[in-house]
Structures are given as structure tokens and as C-alpha cells.
Amino acid sequence: MTDGARETGPAMRPVVRETYGPGDLAGQPIFGGGFINFGYWRAPDPARPPGTADRIRSQEDLYRHVLTTAGPRPGADILEVGCGLGMGCALTLREYGPAAVTGMDIHPRQLDRARAAQAELLRDAPERLRFVRGAAERMPFEDGRFDVVLCVEAAQHFPDLDAFAAQTARVLRPGGRAVVAGFFTVDDAPGHPARLARLLETFATGLDIARPVTALTGAFTAAGLTHTSAASIGRYVWPGWDRWLARWWAPDTWPRNFLRAYEEGVLDYYVVTADRPRQGP
Template sequence: MRPVVQETYGPADLSGEAIFAGGFINFGYWRAIDLDAPLTEAERIRSQEDLYRHVLGSVGPLAGVRVLEVGCGLGMGCALALRECEPAAVTGMDIHPQQLRRAHSAHAGLLRRQPGRLRFVQGAAERMPLPDGEFGAVVSVEAAQHFPDLAAFAAETARVLRPGGRVAVASFFTVDDAPGRPGQLAGLLKTYANGLDIARPVTALTEAFTAAGLTGVRAEPIGQHVWPGWDLWLGRQWATGTWPRNFLRAYEQRILDYYLITAGRR
């Protein structure tokens, strides 16, 4: 585990921060939310849930399917998948042991009431401690920007998917591979300057999926439904000109965008 990841998600519970209401840690998908009206915590939670719904819906019907979430954090997305998609079982995998302890605590009742349908395991995206072909769907929500080796993640995803299985990844990437992009982002955003987020073009993941043998690889930009709502929500806590508000600026300057990347195994 990279030290900056260990520090960010370890001692303090990032999911407890007000900007990540409800225990999720994502920027949200705000398409169904009226951004001209005052935002409430309920709408913030809905934006995060809707991001999961958008990702889960992109891998097709999940009834009776075994689902893996890579980078599950507190496991709120795993619980949503169980509640709304009727999968056979959901596995939440995270590299951080403290996050997994929090996930077990947050979902102790669900783990007890539905044994075998939800589990949490520790593992890296590049080295998944899981059998070949175990899952019909692999999803990852706002975690791939931390993965140090996208090629290894893609190869492991292809390995754990069963034939006919699908993968969906939601994360933010640079819009192209222009050499100056990492420096631009480091100058705008603290998370790129300290190395928590890694500046790579979206093609780094799409090409990795193709090289791993996955087919139908597609990257859909969804930033218009992410960045404006996220920035409005940040405005409750962060003033204009502070570094978190520069996510929207990077999007408007066509440096960074948010993508849904999907693919399948033959």
C-alpha cells in the first residue's frame, strides 16, 4: 500500500467528513438533482447512491450474479447493491485494513442476517486474493485514480470475471496524454501534488482492458453530471479559490474529466 493511501484512509475516517455524507466517499452523480435549489444532506447522499446505481446499471441485470467491488471503502455501495439489485452475493475488497474494520462494524447486522451474501476481504487491485472466474460483475467506484498499476488491475479483473461477465469503473482521468497534464493537476489540486491521485489519461485504462483480453471497451465522459454538483456541495465548506474547488476548474479547462469505463469478458 502506498504511504499516502495508508495515511489518507487510515487514522481518520474520511467517510465521516461532512462532504462525504452517509458514509460514501465519492463526488456524486447529480443528474437527477435540482442544482438550482439549495442542496441538503439527503440530496448529497442521493448523489453518491446514484453514482453507484449508474455504475451497477451499466453492467446489466445483477439478479443472481456474484458481484465484486474493488476499493469498497466502508462498504456502503456493497450494501446498496444487495438492497436494490438482488445479486447472489457481493464481495467488497479494499487494500486498507482499517477501512475493512469499519466496513465490518458498519454492516455487522447485515453480515449476521444474510450470511454468505456479503463479505469483505483485504486485497490490492493489482493482486486480488480471489479465484479465477468467480464473478459475473466487477465494479469500482472512484478508486482507480489511486491504483498504481492499471495494467495489473485490468489483468486481475479479466482473471476473476467469468465468461460473459462485465466490468464497470467510475473514476476521473486526464482527457488526453499531453505531457504537461500531471504538472497542471499538481498545480491545481493537493491530491495530485501529494500523489494520492495519479494523473493518467482515460486511455491508460481502456487500453489496459483491451490488452487484458476484454472486449467492447468503452469510456463514457460523465463529468457534466459530476463536477458542477460536486462543486456546489463543496461551496458549503470551501471558499472559491481553495484547492478542492479546482476540480471544476480542471474540468472547465479540459484537463480532467470523470468517466464510466465498461468492458466485458467473452
């Protein structure tokens, strides 16, 4: 481990430790391809149920949407916070031409899986890919290390969005950009957390934390980042995800209540962006 990164042993919530440790969420059939996200579903065919290839493509396309939002940055140094098995890191290297990608995850078991899944890339281009253990609220990197910080569907687990935002601002270089994809409540109405806990097991157990998207945009702004915005992409996420789930889960079972929460105006999926200002004139 070089260039300012060091292994750390950050605190991990027990529900996160279990879900991404022995549970190995990426091994569940509803994910597929080693990714762990709901997917970005482009123009699904309503006459044909989605297949495994469609599912994997949806997960890749979510990363493509995030990376395109980050902007064309050939030769960039990129950090992914909550990298899981490193599938997004590998896609970034294959398709977007960065100088290097660092995948960071809080769970050592996930990092072991990432190193196994990406063994060929690590062998062939060790200077372009690495995996580091760290918490979103305490990143083990020096100031101004990265051009881009990505976070795809992990922020719902972070206990402290203010600390995550402050760390993101710290490790970004001047002119760098943060892009976060994830699900949040649409506003701060007090009934939303209880409603989500009734509808969705992951909110009931505390794996997912119910917070408004403004909690993240406000945290980025308070950390000194600028041009902060949140764009809803729920229409490209929840209906396709629900159609995919239909092969295993009946209507009104809890996994399919993500679509219900979206249709009720409680939960949505957002891409949040924020920039670190350039210094000087």
C-alpha cells in the first residue's frame, strides 16, 4: 500500500458486518454479475420479462450513468467508496480511461472477494487498481488525492453523512467532482422512516437508514463543495427492478415494496453531484 493509503480497522455496524460478510449479498441471484445495485433500466421491453443478461446490463448501466455524470476525465485518479467486489472499478478501467482506480470498502470480507474477483486486473495492471479498507467517515488517504469520488448505492448504510461529505471534500483535488447514486426519502417529513420500516425489511433492521436527499446535498454544501445538485432517476430504477424481482417475489412482498414506496412519494433514487472549487483565479 503506497501513496498515502494505509489499511485501517474502522468500526462497522453489526448489520453491515453480517449482510456483507457471511451473507455475501453479491452471491444472491437477484444481483448477478458480482454487482450489488438496483440497476438503471433503459427502455425495457414490456412484453418480455428481463433475463440475467438484462439484469447485469442494468447494473453496468448504473455505473455508466454515474461515470458519465462525473464528466470526461481521461487520466483521472478515481476513488469508489463502498466498492463491494470491485465490479464497478473494473468497468471504470475498461471503459473510461482513468489513470488509476482505488476501491475502498469497510468490510474486509468484501475486499477479499474483490481481490479474488479482480485478480487478473490486479496482476496485469497493479499500478492502476488497488483495494483499501476504510470507512466513508474516515478515509485513509491524504488531502487532495483524487479527481473523482464515486459512491454507488452505499450511502444508505453510512451512519454519518456529514462526516462522509467532509472526508469527500478533503480527499478531492481542486476541480474534482463527487457523484453519489443512491436512494433517499424525497423530503424530511417525519413519518417517512416509520413508513419505510413497515414496508421494507432493510429499513426495519437498520441496514438502510432513512434520510432525505437534502441531508446529503446539505452536507456537501456545508463541507465546502459547490454546484451541489440531486437528480431523480427513480423512473429508470424502480419499475425495472420490480419487473426483475417478479420472477422470485409475489406482489406485496417486501422486496417489491421499493416500487410501492416510490409510487407513494416516500422514497426515490437520486444521482447527487458536488464539485470541489478550483483554487486561485
